Amino acid sequence: SQQGEEDPQALSIQEGENATMNCSYKTSINNLQWYRQNSGRGLVHLILIRSNEREKHSGRLRVTLDTSKKSSSLLITASRAADTASYFCATARSSGSARQLTFGSGTQLTVLP
Amino acid sequence: SAVISQKPSRDICQRGTSLTIQCQVDSQVTMMFWYRQQPGQSLTLIATANQGSEATYESGFVIDKFPISRPNLTFSTLTVSNMSPEDSSIYLCSVILQGGNTQYFGPGTRLTVL
Numbered sequence: 001s002q003q004g005e006e007d008p009q010a011l012s013i014q015e016g017e018n019a020t021m022n023c024s025y026k027t028s029i030n031n032l033q034w035y036r037q038n039s040g041r042g043l044v045h046l047i048l049i050r051s052n053e054r055e056k057h058s059g060r061l062r063v064t065l066d067t068s069k070k071s072s073s074l075l076i077t078a079s080r081a082a083d084t085a086s087y088f089c090a091t092a093r094s095s096g097s098a099r100q101l102t103f104g105s106g107t108q109l110t111v112l113p
Numbered sequence: 114s115a116v117i118s119q120k121p122s123r124d125i126c127q128r129g130t131s132l133t134i135q136c137q138v139d140s141q142v143t144m145m146f147w148y149r150q151q152p153g154q155s156l157t158l159i160a161t162a163n164q165g166s167e168a169t170y171e172s173g174f175v176i177d178k179f180p181i182s183r184p185n186l187t188f189s190t191l192t193v194s195n196m197s198p199e200d201s202s203i204y205l206c207s208v209i210l211q212g213g214n215t216q217y218f219g220p221g222t223r224l225t226v227l
Contacts, residue, residue: 021116031214042205042220043156045114050214058135088155098142099209100171101216 003047004089004104012110019076021107023089030094032065033101034074037086046074046087051094079111115140115210117219125197125225133192138190138204143211145183147191150203162189164201194225195225 004025005058012017023032031050035043038099049065049072056063062075086108090101116139128133136145145162160181169175183189193200203221207221210217 005220032214035218043207043218045215047218048215090156092216099214099216100158100161100205101123101156102158106155 004091004102006087006089006104006107006109009105010108010110012112015024015079015081015111015113017079019079019083019109019111021087021089023074023104025089025091025102025104026068027065027071027091028094029091030075030099032094033090033092034061034063034072034090035090037088037106037108042089043102045054050066061089068085074107079109081111081113082110114215115142115208117206117208117215117217119204119206119219119221119222123223123225124219125227127227128197130196131192131194132196132224133190134204134206136189136191136219138187138208141186141211143166144209145189146207146216147179147181147220148190148207149204150205152201156210159191159204162202165199189227193224196224198226200224 002075006023034046047058060077065072086106088106089104092099118137120135147159148156149185150156157170159174164183171207180192205221206219207216
């Protein structure tokens with residue numbers, strides 16, 4: 001079963017606007033990773049944030065992590081039509097040596113030109 | 114990062130047959146995984162592919178249905194056995210490189226079972 005939930009399930013914005021997606025999870029984590037998937041293709045890794053980090057930036061991406069609330073957010077600034085895709089958060093468990101990922105349900109982002 | 118290839122990229126198969134999917138990585142990896150993504154859904158972990166030993170399966174997945182091999186550090190196969198239309202999904206392999214935590218995904222194999 002899915003550990004994480006993402007909201008919104010779908011988001012539609014105009015080009016140039018910012019897009020924010022949220023992810024919640026249930027158990028202790030080692031890290032949280034965000035991925036993008038275009039039209040059912042392979043996943044592209046966007047950013048990894050460790051459990052002891054609170055915020056991370058990469059280009060137009062900003063990720064926050066609040067372990068007390070077991071939640072994360074992905075902000076895409078100045079969105080482009082090419083950002084249209086599904087976005088998934090995935091958590092790696094903190095227990096043992098296992099580093100399997102548990103995925104959230106995903107957010108479908110549509111950026112309108 | 115790593116270059117991960119999967120073969121085939123897509124296939125259409127008949128009910129009751131089996132399909133073997135290959136995953137090849139161009140770098141030394143510590144861990145390899147297989148995931149399934151059913152239509153319109155998120156990804157679900159099938160198993161961890163262990164080098165030279167039996168794979169570790171997640172709840173709901175069994176070796177008889179999804180036999181996995183990993184003969185070396187950079188190659189793994191997943192077989193979908195005795196297929197039914199419910200097996201129609203995208204199957205993705207993923208890897209963690211030596212010394213890292215980031216999990217990289219292959220391009221996926223889109224399977225349709227008629």
